[in-house]
Amino acid sequence: MIAAQWKIIGNSTYIKKEIYSMSWDVDLKQQVSVGSPFAGPIAVMRDSSKFVEMNSQNMKPYLKIFTASGDLISQMIWDSSKNIVAMDWIEKERLVIVLQNATVLIYNVFCEQMTQFSLGDIVREEEILECKIWSDGIVVLTSASNLYSVPSINDFFVECGRVIRLPPLPEEPKARPEWAILEPQFSLSQSIEIFISINGTLYLIDEDKVESQLEATESIQKMVVSPCGKKLACFDTKGTLLILNTDGSTANPDRMDTKATKSPVLKWCGSDGVMMYWDSIKDPILFYFSKGDSWAKFTLDQPVSLVTEIDGLRIVSDTTSEFFHKVSDVTIDIFKIGTTSPASILYDATDHFINKSPQADESIRSINDQLEDAVNCCILAAGYEFNGGEQSKLLKAASFGKCFLEHYNPTPFVNMCKWLRVLNAVRHHEIGIPLSIQQYREIGAEELIDRLISRRKHLLAWRICDYLKIKSDVVLNHWACTKVRTDIPDQDLSKIIIKKLESVPGISFANIASAAYLAGRRQLATKLLEYEPKAAEQVPPLIKMGESGLALNKAIESGDTDLVYLVLLSMQRSLPMADFLELTFSKVVALDLLISMCKQKNDLALLREIYHIKDQSKEMGNIYLQEALSCDPSQLDQRIKAYNKSMEHYHHSKDKEDQVTSKFIDDQIKLEMLQKELETNLQDTFVGISISDTIYKLITMNQAKKAQSIRSEFKVPDKRFWWIKIKALSMMADWEELMKFSKEKKSPIGYEPFVEVCLDQKNQVEALKYIPKITDILPKIQFYIQIGYFREAADIAFKEKNYDLLNLVARKCTNNEVLNIIEQMKSQIRR
């Protein structure tokens, strides 16, 4: 009968049930012990402050880490010269030990040191008076009455040396002040805040300022913040326990006078109440207080260690581990003596049904309306049970009840069954994680998996993943990382790992490889990296391992040019030039990118080096040509120098085409020299413009002779020269010269261009002079139309007896008179 174990304290019902009998051999009288919340491990070390009878077992001081069920996970010999000032667990089940010399050590559950750092010379010199560790940080109080905080120590190595000095204490303490930490997730300032009692006054200190919080009549000896962050338990020198609100809103605090002078260990039980523990060797006492007259006293026969949980308190002794917590309402509903709640009736009815008693039917009928609530109640109650038999009885009741419900959503039932299966598995003595359902919901499945793998319970973790259908990548990954640190030979190990991981799509091999590399197994690391699907993960470790060639291949295969650049840039830094270029040259893609990079960074020296080695005269010629062209025209010497170099390279090319190019450049040099001469003679700029433009400019400057000489120097074809000249003349509106030119000889480009250039300058009169010279009929007519000489256009068409052309003129003609004439013409042509 469950209710038999209940203890009524005030208005609430509590239970203190045994979870495990401890498998350890520990005498808590002589040891300090700290347990990690969320059913975490317990670290135990000899208490140096206690007088201890030496025997063979405790000759050497050990740091031992046990599971919650007392199984030894790991141990190490502790160098007793290291003086410990604080030891506690932080997030992710990591053990933090702070030494008197201001060194902080962080261990995992295997006593393997994860990291180590110092709080700094100032802290060391001021001497640590007291140190407190919270779930992700440390706060120390020095003898100089200064507070220092180190937040987020889990990633301390990332932000090296973030030791924050908190504001100075508001008054000089006469005795050692008592203090407690409010974690950032509960504080208004979103960073840690400290409650500190100095000379009878309670202050709140955050990173920026001190705030006086509350006047306490007595000095406080002990202070603890509740797991929910809302309450603060204080034990003062008069032996009174006060429960305050952390937001400062307490008007009339719950208080209890214990009359005790010695200060007890204070531990919250969930956020419901506070357990006070006096650990005198003769008769240790537990005293529980929640509010008003809700209190209870437990006498003990042996000393205990207390671990606060979010929903209760773990009480660990040499022989047992107990869980003390408030009984849930649903459980009370079902099991309270004399209860007639629907859930309890359903529970009983299930019994009747199993016993084939007709009473079952009757009971179910009696709660027909409330059956759904009853079912839900049973499901929830099952969750609170640690005992498998009781869980299944409650679930059976729920399952029986839901048979009578038509539209019942089975999800809560199914989920509860799953959760309990997982919880029962991890609660097993051998695993020793006695999570309650509330704790499990708080941390979630992923976090639980994390804890299991950090304890190297890979198989169980993997099975849970499989069962809950969550990704097992992390588990396999961690498993493999653990394996590479064992001494299985490379060959076998790579086979084992690849076989296991290959079937998981998209799983990362990169961090396993990194672990292997760190473990000095470079070959294995390279082999494993082969299997990494993400190039972005694969390439950087390859670079780190010095496998430049392989890294380059992989980067190219991925198609991600940025990765190729990453490899190229790191090779450029780490390899001798010759090796770097040789490797790069072996891959076209890489070489192209290197060239492109040189161009972007304007690294001409390297570019020339590359072209030189590759014997690419054409490209060499190109870059010198570019260089020449980018030079300012005023620096002719430099231009010519670069042109010459360019020409030289083109000339040396085996390609015939490039020989032609070298001639072009030769011409260009000649041109620019001539242009320079022109500049001196004519006081105008020339260098940099093309041959045609030079001729054009000279004509517009009335330098026909010079234009002519340029023309012959560069063998400008007649046609082009004529075009340039008539364009220039028309632009100058030198119509006389244009006419003269047109008569010089028969135009090689015909006379249409003459009309065109005149019209471009909107000079119809001049244009008209050239139209008759045009030999083709169609353009002739079109030009006449364009300038509105429809009659002339019509005449030509008529003369040609071309009906279609006459029509064309007619369509465009806007003059009615002419239109009539055209009509006549048309009728004359038509037979």
Next chain:
Amino acid sequence: MFKKPASQAQGGKPAAQQPKQQQQQPPPLKPIVLSQIPNISSKVLNLTSIRDQSKLELGAAISTLKGSKALVMDPKLIGLLNLLADPAFLSGCGADKRYELKPEINTDSKNIVYIVRPEVKYMHWITGHVKEHAERGLKKEYSIVFVPRATILCQRVLEEEGVMGSFVISDFPLDIVPFDEDVLSLELASSYKEYLLDGDRTSLFHVAKSLMKLQAMFGTIPIVKGKGHCSRLVMDMIVRMRKEMGEECTVPPEIDSLILLDRDIDTITPMCTQLTYEGLIDEIFTINNNAVFLNEDIVVPPQNQQSAPASAPSSASPPAQIKKVPFPLHSNDKVYSEIRDTNFSVLCGLLNKKAKDIDEYYKMFKQNQSISAIRDYMKKLASYQMEHNSLRIHTCITEQILDVTKSPLFMKGIETEQNLLAGVNLEVAERFIEDCINKKEPIHKVLRLLILYSSTHNGIKPKQLDFFKREVIQTYGCSHILTLNNLEKLGLIRKADLRPSFPSIRKDLHLIVEDLNEQSPNDIAYTYSGYAPLSVRLVQTAIKPNGWRQIDDILKQLPGPTFEEIQPLPQGATTNVKSDRKPITLVYFIGGVTFSEISALRFLSRQDQANRDFIILTTKLINGNTMIDNLVEVFN
């Protein structure tokens, strides 16, 4: 010879007249402000979600520095950002001052956020800014937002300059930008050049990424066909990226098939002058980021110009300075969406008809007597007014285009293009090209013709080529030694060789269509007045039942491998059979696509035998000029 080009068929009469509104006296026109950002929710795929996501990412990227800040933008990104978010959004993110990135900066903002493509040049500019501020003792916060991501090279440059620590660096993974209901672009201006000339595959990686993004949103695309080296590389990357991802999201596939095409396999089409309305606007005025810049007096309705005399320079300011303002061009403009894809030669007719419709509508106002009829009338009034205004602007644009197209030079150009395409009258074409050089027409025009010549005739006769090269260099300057080098390296211009491939391709793919009906087109060739764009022909064959197998021989003559692959769908992603919807084919033009090609694809999707919707994705919306733009080497 095939159909006459647009401008010749055109009667020469100015385009549609405005509706004669004066008689009916409808309410005055309100200025319509059509956003450059199109509303794209209506079409087959929910492309808005892409834009919304980018907008969120943009907001987050800008907000890397808190408080008010100056936003300094890469000139190449400004227009693109306009397609994502309006200025109000940027101000909402605290970017109350906005500048174009230049070598110098002048701002009093304490916080400066740079938003740039990862280019080394910019890193030097920005470094300059920081150092200059430090010298002057100005304390500022800096942040660089890289689009689409920071590269190791840029970071290295900042490191070497010793300013890396001054910046908050973040990525804005903008790749796909929706331009319209069916057009998406990465707007990577130099992807074509980078891969083919420099061997730099960066843009291909982004192409693959963009496809992965689309597949994450709209499901794995079951069928992939592709042609070309880039397409093959992209396909390989996709396969690899799927493997890298491990598990895939199980979105049911909405896109039926994907066709990957390298620009490289059809360099002919972009070299031809586009003859659709949209294409011609792009050729003549250039369209950038869904907008064309027009004279202010065209875009702003006449009434508004009068009502704002303060802004109208009455006497003092020089009249030559006509302000250019952007005018949005996309399918939200009802008139535009009806005419954008049509051949220019039939445009005037369409505009006239539209004008008549609106005119009819305004007339109704006088006739309508009953209250309910008036209510109906008023309901539609706003949309008719929108159309009226849009019609007015498009008529103006058409007039300006006509000025160009009716010039003899333009017509001769078109004729030359068509001769080259048909492989006739080569001497005339050569003479025209020579003339263009002699007249020093824009270099782009000359190069386009040379490329077209070379691609359609398997190269240019050696003697002729040498002549052209010499003429170009002597006329346009010796920097074009490099330009011609580039073009030759890409194979865009080459010496004639023996294997004549184009004539057979032309014949087998029926690229020249003689019996074209321009009024109601019966073939995609209408987009180029008789030439069917090769790229779109390939798409057209790909979606036929036998697919590309029937033109195996032709495909072999085009560069790069051909492939057809079936992507296995992830478990759980079953093909959702939505019978009420046409299948969707995504056509990815790697290296750019022209507006006329898009028009041709739209035409295809309207045909019964295709019975599918096309979504067009490209690395850049291009025309012949922009395609070769970064191959042309100019030094100042």
